[in-house]
Amino acid sequence: MAASTHYLATGAAASVLERGGNAADAAVAAAFVMHVVEPHLNGPGGDLTALIAPAGEEPYVLAGQGAAPAAATIAHYRGLGLDEVPGAGPLAATAPGSVVAWLHLLATRGTWELRDVLAFARDLARDGHPVHENVVRVIERVTPLFVEHWPTSAAQWLVDGAAPEPQSRVTNAAYAALLNGMIAAGEQSGSREQRIQAAIDHWSRTVGDAVEQFVATPSRHADGGDYAGVLTAADVAAFEPAEEEPVRLAFRGYEVVKPGAWTQGPALLMTLVILDAVADADGDDRRLDPTTALGIHTITEALKLALADRDAWFGDAAGMESRGLSVPLEELLSAHYARERAVLIGETASTEVRPGWPGGREPWLPPVRVAELASDGSAGALAASGEPTIDRRTGAQRGDTCHLDVVDSSGFMISATPSGGWLQSSPTIPALGFCLGTRLQMTWLDEASPSALTPGVRPRSTLSPTLLAQGGRVVEALGTPGGDQQDQWQLLYLLRRIVGGFEPQQAIDAPMFHTDAMVASFAPRTVQPASLTVESRVGDDVIAELRSRGHDVNVVGPWTLGRLSAVGIDPERGWLYAAANSRAAQGYAAGR
Template sequence: MAFTTPDAFTTRPTLRGSFGMAASTHWLATATAQSVLERGGNAIDAAVAAGFVLHVVEPHLNGPGGDLTGLYATDATGVRVFMGQGAAPARATIEHYRDVEGLSDVPGAGALAAAVPGAVDAWLWLLAEHGTWELDEVLAYAIRYATDGHPVAPAVVTTIERIAPLFRSHWTSSAALWLDAEGNAPRPGQIITNPAYAQVLLRLLAAGPDSGTRVARIEAARAAWKTGFVAQAMEAFAATPHRHSDGRDHAGVLAASDLADFQPGDEDPVTFDFRGYTVAKTGPWGQGPVLLQMLAILEAYGRLHGLADEHLDPSTAFGIHVIVEAEKLALADRDAWYGDPAFVDVPLATLLSADYAEARAALIGERASAELRPGSPDGRPPVELKGEIGAGKTGLVDDIDEEPEETDAGLELPTDSTGQTRGDTCHLDVIDAWGNVVTVTPSGGWLQSSPTIPELGFCLGTRLQMSWLDESSQSALRPGARPRTTLSATFVSDSEGAPLLTLGTPGGDQQDQWQLPALLRILVGRWDPQAAIDAPAFHTTSHLSSFWPRVWEPAGLIIEGRVGESVLAELRERGHRITVPGDWSLGRLSAVGREPATGTLWAAANPRGVQGYAAGR
């Protein structure tokens, strides 16, 4: 059976050229990256400059108090994981959260949910190690947008409007930054500034102007962030009680010493060979290997049933059914077995093995599963998965890294089945003519995460909500352990080991689910990248949400209506509980790559949300 061919129509062309390419979730970040390339910077310089711009122009999706993960490659390094995920603070113990704070879960908003902010330190580390530009050149773009302003995107306004009651009643420092004197949110397109964050960046630059080398100047800025005024302001803020998502006031546990102890850097990726390609992801301290498990299960399903490609086709009801069932099995294993390998034994080799994949693939039947079914790698029984079946945060939207909303009961995380974008994460990809490639997914520290730290102009993140207050969990809250982040960019190399493409998307638990169909269309169906990104997307909600309050929807399937009524009807007959949020509502993929035969560079970006763009020549 032939793989479905794409429609002739695409929303925009796949950009192709030989100089350099960039793609991201915001046009100003893409333009920044391309500007750096045009001025002689490499892909690392471009990505770092764009990353700091994303702090300013997508503050509802990421911030300096957040985190990031990604992958990069240079001729000297090969493919490496870029690790900017901060760990749990030293005082973040299960006993403190349970016995002192009286919590059963890590809150979804407020400083108790904050891991060590890793994004800024990681960006600076990457620039020092593999960039070529001076720090002041790289930060100039973000400083200008924070000082002189930029037109605020409608999605930012929507988020501020939804959270404004909380700002007015409890998070008054956030109200001072994001609301006007009458307590109103800005209008879409209005020029907004963040002078406090601009001053932070200027003070980082002032930390080392007389240092002897480019790297020394960057290291001076890192020291100012980790041990100087930024770390001290964060500690003072965290110590001040404020409203959390349980409707009570708590103080956080983050200390300046936690920032000083954090070390970003790079790691070996976890890889899986698929159809002659090598797919690279983060380790199991993130959800990255879940995509590799999905591919392994799908390949095993084909072997078991003597199939070629038809079970990999995300345009047919049969293909969607098999893909979704494989996703459920891999996500159940993620929830049961993933964690920081420095603290727990993750049976990753077994989880990615052919024999284990075949055992998992044998569980895929003709009808949709409505169970949580983690496996038993190496005969180890999984910890029981616990989650509430309900209408809370079920992933019915494009944006799973959600924000709090004030109610009489406290702060709750709303569900919206309309597909309306409310905020989640960012993504960017950059490739240059010298062979450098970067793919990064920054997140956390959203304006809706916790109150703004006034002298810094940003807030702390909420990544600890992915940790369990259960000692038996692989992802239990442990001081110094990285919470199991959902940030999950992808790096694909060809049969010769040369970089072929990178891609990623916002979307929390959905990140790998939205990447998988695009990868299958590009690698198996030989689709044009932009057509693969434009094509209808889908994801299952039949798994535990990584985010507070950990709900799930048995047999839930969220799918764009463009798949067609006949496909939807067959999926319903197979037992999937279908929600159609709209025709263009799921995912914000972007990607860059290189065509092996010609060396031509390309880039593609998602049209959903009318915000992501690619650029290049």
């Protein structure tokens, strides 16, 4: 079974599985297709976080997140007159991690030859594919930026100075040539693994040289300034993907598995513990129901508390240890700490950012700046900054991420969230056909922050896939794009699946909501106090009660929020299943 945010990616994965490939082969093929068909949501210059669960083995985290360049110091950025890392432009780039991480997975867990896995993406880039209307909308918004400041992006994405027509054929000859070069680099090598390593070496040399040469020329950044980047060929070559232990939480007969606190993943687990404490105090689960005003209010308030702790405490352990800091994760996930946090949930909406004091430790508090809605109702200007996912007024997608889930006949399961390197994030590098990512914008130019900008250290990421295990066996893989909303929408899915007893497709299709009442992970890094965005299907009476509780309710279209997908195993019936998001008619689940 395969499910993803784009039907062509799901089709590639399903084709690999049909022809005997395993979950790793299928996931890698789908991921490279996503680079081509969802370039506004991810790219080869971006990153990924995945949970890998080979049949009969313990799951692990595949970390495809690049680190800050060696020259990316707080002093350098402050010296440029910056108070924050810009949301767009080469200064926000980490070393690209996505491609090397996927090829590492193919080498270590796959069975197919590199040329066969990459053929799907190579052919789509070379011969073209129908460009989705969502891609076109993003290009339309950034056309003035391309024309005035990013001519290489204009050359790649504009047709006669304008965005392409929806469903017209678009190609990417430069990226197709790079994929062909990677395939050719390994043809003379001995083993399958050696051929893949030769492709990685070709990627690192080619991309590193092109990046270092390109970013040396100053280009426009999201703050309006023109700066040279600091990423070098040495930074690109130094990247190595990591295999790490996940974080696990027992919840209502399941084990919820998430990546570590260098992502926002444990915030979902913290929210579950808080909600369990609420249910224990009440003696029932009525406050855990995402269909009622009481449930939506309680869940939203619990999310605010967990996300405030995310910003106060989460970061890459390597960078924190060098500054005498650590993530108090055991305390943050403890039942007694959850009870302390749960009592802060009142009957009305909080308008504060309230990190806790685990073990009596004082939290670091990021700058809390209230967002001012622009005239069109959106928080801040899109330009090319950040990863704006949902327009506050219309609910329209304005940028984002991808997701894919795969399970093969052996039960080998993968949940992966690729992102970064969006076409609107940085100027296109002509020799490569893609641009750099902007994950460094999630760091702070403050050494006291757990996610301070530090050379050689990963920024804290929003990418946060999920696995569910039962009886010591992984039974489901799921996830969604969405920046700060990723774990919010997954929380609703889990509550509906585990507490409410929903089937996977029911849980995905049910009305979604989220809050922006936290410090945004992406530029502009502001807070929208008491904000609550809901799909209109939650109902007029529910919306009225939420407003009476003090929530600043923003009602969007009935099928607007969330892009969840899932695959899994039904141990009792011996069935495999898959489900995908029906919103926007782009996600797809397939299998047999």
